Amino acid sequence: MELDSLYQEVILDHYKHPLNKKLQSDFTAQVHHVNPSCGDEITLNVNISAGIVKSVSWDGVGCSISQASTSIASDLMIGKSLDEALKIVDSFSDLMSSKGTMVGNEEILEDGVALAGVSKFPARIKCALLGWMAFKDAAIQSSKN
Amino acid sequence: MKPMFSPAEIRKDFPIFSKVMRGGNRLVYLDSGATSQKPFQVLDAERNFYEQNNAAVHRGAHLLAEEASIAYEGARQVLADFLNAELDEVIFTKSATESINAIAYSFGNTAPGSRFALKPGDRIVVSELEHHANLIPWQQLAKRTGTELVWFSIDAEGRLDQSNLNELINASTKVVAITHQSNVLGTIIPLDEIVKRAHSVGAVVVLDACQSAPHFAIDVKALDIDFLAFSGHKALGPTGVGILWGRSEYLNEMEPFLTGGSMIESVTMTEAKWAPSPKRFEAGVPNMAQAVGFAAAISYLNNLGMDNVAKHEKDLTAYALNKFKQLDKVKLIGPKDNVDRGSVISFTIEGIHPHDVGQVLDQYGVAVRTGHHCAWPLMRKLGLVGTTRASFYVYNDEADVDALVDSVLQAQKYFKV
Numbered sequence: 001m002e003l004d005s006l007y008q009e010v011i012l013d014h015y016k017h018p019l020n021k022k023l024q025s026d027f028t029a030q031v032h033h034v035n036p037s038c039g040d041e042i043t044l045n046v047n048i049s050a051g052i053v054k055s056v057s058w059d060g061v062g063c064s065i066s067q068a069s070t071s072i073a074s075d076l077m078i079g080k081s082l083d084e085a086l087k088i089v090d091s092f093s094d095l096m097s098s099k100g101t102m103v104g105n106e107e108i109l110e111d112g113v114a115l116a117g118v119s120k121f122p123a124r125i126k127c128a129l130l131g132w133m134a135f136k137d138a139a140i141q142s143s144k145n
Numbered sequence: 146m147k148p149m150f151s152p153a154e155i156r157k158d159f160p161i162f163s164k165v166m167r168g169g170n171r172l173v174y175l176d177s178g179a180t181s182q183k184p185f186q187v188l189d190a191e192r193n194f195y196e197q198n199n200a201a202v203h204r205g206a207h208l209l210a211e212e213a214s215i216a217y218e219g220a221r222q223v224l225a226d227f228l229n230a231e232l233d234e235v236i237f238t239k240s241a242t243e244s245i246n247a248i249a250y251s252f253g254n255t256a257p258g259s260r261f262a263l264k265p266g267d268r269i270v271v272s273e274l275e276h277h278a279n280l281i282p283w284q285q286l287a288k289r290t291g292t293e294l295v296w297f298s299i300d301a302e303g304r305l306d307q308s309n310l311n312e313l314i315n316a317s318t319k320v321v322a323i324t325h326q327s328n329v330l331g332t333i334i335p336l337d338e339i340v341k342r343a344h345s346v347g348a349v350v351v352l353d354a355c356q357s358a359p360h361f362a363i364d365v366k367a368l369d370i371d372f373l374a375f376s377g378h379k380a381l382g383p384t385g386v387g388i389l390w391g392r393s394e395y396l397n398e399m400e401p402f403l404t405g406g407s408m409i410e411s412v413t414m415t416e417a418k419w420a421p422s423p424k425r426f427e428a429g430v431p432n433m434a435q436a437v438g439f440a441a442a443i444s445y446l447n448n449l450g451m452d453n454v455a456k457h458e459k460d461l462t463a464y465a466l467n468k469f470k471q472l473d474k475v476k477l478i479g480p481k482d483n484v485d486r487g488s489v490i491s492f493t494i495e496g497i498h499p500h501d502v503g504q505v506l507d508q509y510g511v512a513v514r515t516g517h518h519c520a521w522p523l524m525r526k527l528g529l530v531g532t533t534r535a536s537f538y539v540y541n542d543e544a545d546v547d548a549l550v551d552s553v554l555q556a557q558k559y560f561k562v
């Protein structure tokens with residue numbers, strides 16, 4: 001079924017058991033992102049010190065895609081250098097705008113490749129990108145602070 | 146009364162129902178609250194206008210200009226009859242959104258001293274049920290003029306709480322802007338007391354009829370309201386055309402919202418004098434083909450009979466309410482009995498986000514709306530992130546409700562809840 005390309009098992013797992021979904025208080029930047037078309041909202045905290053992503057934590061409400069995707073993103077970023085992390089975000093953005101033509105690089109995106117199918121559903125791409133864009137925004141703000 | 150129509154027969158008039166949907170399924174269109182589908186009679190009317198009569202209305206001395214003007218003014222007459230309104234009171238806009246903004250901006254532009262002028266200390270009354278289109282124009286007008294914005298609350302079932310009617314609509318109240326039927330919950334608002342109270346304090350009543358006029362007969366004289374807005378595209382008509390209706394004595398005192406060609410009586414380099422309504426509010430070459438298509442849609446509804454339309458939807462809603470009450474872990478949001486309630490079923494499924502519900506339903510050809518339905522404050526009030534909404538119209542039948550229920554069960558199976 002077409003749906004299975006959207007809702008991979010990995011996604012449903014992350015949705016039911018999201019990672020890092022508890023805001024940490026020792027952040028260097030905090031952002032709040034909303035998807036106005038569907039009402040999904042997340043607050044995301046990052047701690048980036050000496051160019052290393054020390055922690056990413058978040059809380060929010062949203063559909064399975066946005067929740068799973070934020071869970072995956074947060075897990076990927078922790079421990080990476082800021083440069084690496086931003087490259088991963090770009091790689092994920094490319095995958096999302098691929099209209100189903102890319103499968104994604106598993107070495108870079110790990111569980112994130114499970115979201116490749118989202119790129120075939122235009123209405124869901126924003127859901128998948130919510131957490132990643134929030135991270136990028138937080139990372140930029142953190143480096144300004 | 147006309148004999149009751151058959152939805153299966155009606156669907157034959159709508160080309161879109163022959164489309165094959167995801168998973169090879171037929172289209173089960175349950176999103177008419179967002180926009181309705183269009184019968185070929187409407188599509189043909191628009192095409193015919195372009196093929197036979199196209200010219201700028203009210204300009205030019207040639208045959209086509211004459212025919213275009215006759216077609217356009219004929220459309221206005223159809224809409225006036227539909228609302229039991231006078232011809233000069235019916236204004237074509239691009240949408241209900243534009244209609245409501247036209248009223249709000251007009252009030253805001255009024256010279257001090259006019260009965261429509263708003264000043265600090267005055268009050269505008271809305272409700273928690275409003276679509277953003279009937280909230281934000283008033284909220285922003287209140288900000289610009291220093292006016293107070295207050296609102297009717299709702300109870301747990303989504304009915305309007307009118308217990309504080311006399312305090313809410315007080316002597317300072319200038320405008321009461323309210324929806325006739327909630328686009329999210331289907332609640333129909335009884336207007337009698339509201340209108341009486343508003344008029345007793347000298348306030349005008351603006352009715353958002355987007356979700357009512359397409360579904361049951363509206364008589365602006367019997368309702369005794371002052372302004373009304375609705376959109377053609379939710380009433381089997383084309384996009385890009387809506388109605389602003391107002392009492393002519395008010396319209397002719399009001400400032401226009403948009404200015405430009407056609408809406409003037411005389412112009413010099415420094416001054417302009419406004420034409421009377423409806424021209425006063427129809428600046429520029431209007432959406433002529435769309436107005437003609439809109440009238441064809443209204444004629445289509447008239448042929449079915451608005452009382453039949455209302456009865457059909459009421460029966461279908463009763464059927465759906467009954468089915469939904471039997472579903473496990475599915476919560477109906479909105480009035481649970483079929484009194485003062487339109488053909489909208491909003492619901493949540495335990496453990497599945499509305500966006501995901503909509504996605505699974507789509508796999509079965511079932512088209513619904515999910516999310517906050519442009520009524521974010523209402524969602525916050527209900528403590529919800531969103532709902533899934535099915536809305537019915539003339540082409541829907543019990544088989545569509547069954548398909549909806551089956552796909553809800555599939556969603557629960559898919560997400561293992």
Ligand SMILES: Cc1ncc(COP(=O)(O)O)c(C=O)c1O
Nearest residue numbers: 240241242276278328353355376
């Ligand atoms: C109750 C209500 N009011 C206003 C509107 C706005 O209509 P339109 O977008 O056609 O201007 C809608 C449409 O969604 C509605 O449901």
